[in-house]
Amino acid sequence: MVTLTDASLVKHQPELKEALASRSEIAVNGVQHRNRAMDGDVVVIRLLPRDQWGHVSSNINATESNAAEVVSTAVGAVEQATEADRADSTPAAALWPSGFVVGVLSRNWRDYVCTYIPESDALVEQTGWVLVTPWDRRIPRIRLHTTQAATLAKERFVVRIDSWDAGSNYPHGHFVHSLGPIGDLETETQTLLIEHNLPVRAFSDAQLRELSPYSVQRPWKVDPAEVARRRDLRSPAVSGNPASEDVLIFSIDPQGCQDVDDTLSVRWLDPIVMEDGSTHRRLQLGVHIADVTFFVPPGGFVDAEARRRTTSVYLADRRYDMLPGLLSGDLCSLWSGVDRYAVSVLWELDMDSFDVLDVWYGRTVIRSAYKLTYEVAQQIYDTPATKNDTAAGTSHAEQLLAKMGGSEKLGELIPELKGLKKLAELVKLESAIRLLVDVASTVRTRRVARGGLELDSIEIGVRFANPETRSGKLEDLVPKEVIFSYLIQPLEMHGTVAELMIFANHWVARRCLETYPDRSCLRRHPPPRPEFFDELQRCAASRGFQLDIESNRSLGASLAKADDPNDPEVKRVLLQLTTRAMTNALYFSTGVDNLTREQFAHYGLALNLYTHFTSPIRRYADVLVHRVLLTALGDCRSAISGRPDEVLGRSAKPPQLNPTVFGPEHLMPSEELSEICQHMNEQHWAAQQVQRASVELFQALFFKDRAENDPIRIADGIICQLRGNNGFVVLVSRYGVRGAVCVKDHKGQVAWVSDNSRVTWMPPDSGFEVSRVYAADRGDCGQLEVRNPSTGAVQCYRVFDHVTVSIAVSDSIAHGLGLRLQLLSGPRSATDAVETTLAKTPSVPSEEEQKAIKANLIESVQTSDAQRRRKRALDEQAALDDEIDSLDQASLIGRLHDPTSLHHRFHKILRQCAPSNLTDESS
Template sequence: MLVVGIIKRNWRPFCGMLFLSQIKEATRHLFTPADRRIPRIRIETRQAATLAGQRIMVAIDGWPKHSRYPNGHFVRSLGSAGDKETETEVLLLEHDVPHQDFSQAVLSFLPKMPWNITEEDMAVREDLRNLTVCSVDPPGCTDIDDALHCRDLPNGNQEVGVHIADVSHFIRPGNAMDLEAANRGTTVYLTGRRIDMVPELLSSNLCSLRSSVERLAFSCIWEINDKAEIVQTRFTKSVINSKASLTYAEAQMRIDDANMNDDTTKSLRGLNRLAKILKKRRIEKGALTLSSPEVRFHIDSETHDPIDLQTKELKETNSMVEEFMLLANISVAQKIYDEFSECALLRKHPAPPPSNYDILNKAAKSKDLVIHTDSAKALADSLDAAQVDGFPYFNTLLRILATRCMMQAVYFCSGMDSDFHHYGLASPIYTHFTSPIRRYSDIIVHRLLAVAIGADSTYPDLMDKHKQSALCNNLNYRHKMAQYAQRASVAFHTQLFFKSRGILNEEGFILFVRKNAIIVLIPKFGLEGTVFFENKDKPSPKLIFNEEVPSLTVEGHSFNMFDKVKVTISLDASNVQHQKIRMSLVEPVISGVSVAPSEPEAKRAKLDR
């Protein structure tokens, strides 16, 4: 590619910190952006002393031809570096997450309170208020998108319903609220904070399918036989009244407690039984069960600091809800594509190119195993069979590695693409229908489905494949940035946790081997860190890296993927702007390389007395 000229520079204001000039009374100083890819920026300011230690925003004005640095100007201060609110603001700005308060123009389109379901609403909807509908969500969830029901039919089959909040009833095409939601694209969940896609009156109240209140829903209802085969499917706008808002743990407890036999519990047991069959069939078709260590923080209710850190435990009920959400998404995808082959908003997951699997193949080979990657089914079967005696966690590690080989799933418009396949789910067609409170894609899918069943009228942009495609590009960008922002938030809170804990000793497994380092996963915390073997302050040990295996030999000791190691974990806060979790090797003991384990805090306190 040849660059012949630059029409417009994609400069934006950058977050970072000011490093003061050593020259006394100087007004020109260098600003270091938080984003390491951006060069330092020279700015002129007389308030440098005040801005030292602050996170600030700076904009670039230009880059003189003979200057090492671009010139810029101070925009605003964000607050003290290291402060929770300040750092959250920085990560939102750096990941381009729209998080300003909703404007009056947006709020003016909210329904007037008190809001009630009208006779006109009831006339065009199916009344499902008598059904034993319930929702199952994580603890503390207030934006409840989905609810379920299951009941026996006279012919011996079962009726299962997935009821989704009818957000498109409240957000009409083209108004200020719709444009704002389309721009935001998604709700962003940070640790201890949620940035809503739609105003809270809708997200946590009028659209949220809370228990014991009447709510508008879009329902996907199946007749399913004993083998979990779909006999028939129908879609309808409805009114529901959820009988219970449960957490995954509460739903699991009801299913397991033989003494509970109320309608809600019976419904959950029916759903769970069918979900197990659906999941088994999906996996037989080649759907992948991958793994990633997800972290949950226990937050102090007063200080909002993380006081405990552990990996999330998934229950059977997580899987139960997921199976019916997948089924609804597939059913709706087929319906909107059948009706609108040119402008259906769908979601695909491309198959990874074979080279993506190199690291997975090498890792398996190191344990004398073979992973077949020519299809999703072959990969799924290989992962199921990959076991090492006396090493139960090995299979999880392999699945974490397989996850890293995957491509990103993306939204697309059916009229602009021919490959619809979803590799990870082994489904020929897929979309997102089940979370319209927190994803704008689902609102568009609701509108398409409503037109398909004659429940709503269409509008030009909905049927314009070029506009749909442009919308998909924005949604893909917003989803990617939301993911990065969420990871950055977890990283920051992990740092806060270790800041208060001092140095900890933990066991972990090697995930990757590099030329001068090993990357270690600590299962207890779902945390990854790097142990470097070259240090500026110490003479370097003898290192031999074998890329083929891959292995790293340090002073005669060989490190391979999945080896068990013991490390110390601490927070390196020497660079205020780029604090890092540091890991040092404790075991295996290598002279001049490994460190002594740290003493527990309590023991040290006794010695100090």
């Protein structure tokens, strides 16, 4: 399938223009029509005559049935529906435009991770040529020459393509380097990074040397001269300045977070006196973001590397930072109890009308009071507000402390309150958290009323015994918060922090565009194409829901009403399908991308302007936005000069702290900014996909060594899509997995559910048939019918039916591990599904039981990996010993034949002393 990028050549052909109006893909069928083009190439296509166009099959193929995926639902973070997905919702009469590749305009060859699967040892020994299989199934096999075929068969390695001759079926390439043994965790992780074009390298000496002025100052302290240029939000007791503002600031982050980008504050101000004499409550809301640009000047070595990486990459068991650790985990991270530089946005809000009375942007000095986790902040918020109990003689503070578990427990949850002597500090923190939730709730309500979409989210995480270092035993591989019905209960704190970050991003976008309308980096989310909603509308119609897709506001209102009280999973499926219909959010330059102001909008968030400002430690886009904002404020300064020749030059002297002001002339030209935005879009997408792939890898490792009948492998799923006439797609919320399930496999076997609700696979010659049946108006997804030829009985599968599936692991030598869903029983109603789940699942295991279960379940993953490592080490040592023995023997033989050796000299003496030699000498 080829994506159409320029349809200008068909504008004078009405029949082609009509056919391409509703889709942007052209089908290219077969290797011959592909004409040596590869995935990512820009090609010229010639359309075939209409009578040679065909349909895109929506049946589940063998490859797809072995490839369940982790569900990801952030807007712009998911794969859009495939052509097979959309084909299923396309009327039968519709044809897909088909064509063939005429030529390749530009190649997009990259490094490919490959595996060699031996086929004919004799042929390899004669010619030295082998065919290697790329990890990416979209890439054809590559021919390369090697003398180490036996070694390659055990490893994954990187191959680079050199050419593709016109008469060859395969491209020619060469070996670059080995990644390690197949199946090794490190090997598979590096494979994912390379395949997503995210090769990781250590920070260079030049980049680290640029930070030497900071690293020699241990512990680092704020500069009094710099503090004098900033708004000081610390307490006078800390700053020594009576004029500092004493603002309570704290962070709320995931457990184990090392790079703290953002902190929050909220406090009451003096009320407003209105003209009629009434008073309105006035509140100051603050969002404080790490001042990365002060430490990373434009044009420096660190800046260039951050620009190349564009984002930190978070995998299941590790992360690769965009910035060196000295910045990301120390000087820029807004840890509690230390002074830090920040860029702040402070709003004055009328809490009666919720109007923004004033907004201030600028550089600040802060000292965060607390580093809270989402769970701890939620626990404080969930503690019911109480009044002083005079009868019991306890105050509200004492009751709050008791409900938090007492002083000792509180010190464990919030180390900054360890040994708490003043209960007023705890009450002050509780009050601030409640205020933040109230403000965020109001902001969210207003945004949703304008059309903001509240899409569903299943966040799959890998929890380790030591979350700070993401090491130790793997303790969990399921959604973070799971309740009895397998639905996630998101914490209020997640939404609170997210909403306040959205609020800050929106206001910063407004300020940047106001001053630099042609040089700002914003983020837009285009509306989805109407045909992408076809599947969603058909599925909703299957349950009697009508969705209005005219606008984001009408869509959000329709989704809010599409709720089945008997099966909450119905809403989950509809929200998942809505997310898959979305386009990707994109960074763009406001000066050159030829967009109208209306096209700047963010469809999903229902905001006319949006950008990324709140995470400069891990996103380069935020660094660019900080520079534009600070330049607009006339305060774009960095601690050192940013030009590489000025920073390092030819001198051996390290760079010195020399604050430098950067004016508008240092901002990127619109054209350059546009190129960087395109690079950031590509890297941002790749980072999201590799994160998901990493979680899938760990899930596969988790399930790999479990027995087939292990209850952990068995889960309830809900059908979210019917596919052709051989299967359907199931969403397993328990594990956040979405995958294809066949009722007719590639061998022709048909699944029949017997009276005991178990599946029996009937052979191809049994006469069992599978067909797709629609209503007369084809207004819904129809149903999949399996017919028993002997009894005439029919079993029907419909969207939103529940089935029981087992989670298996497909192990491909060339393509790695993957999850596979297999039908065990079904279909059944939601009520039956809940009853089945209740019968299998204990009500609520104790905390100790949960920990034991998780530890036992996961320990096998690391044990298995360790065993594989030990066996490989022993094999390698044995092979090495054999090789050493052979070398020793060869060396000994060589020394024996050396004329200068003792052995040779000794035999020479013997020959000289022989009788014949003595006679010759005497004569």
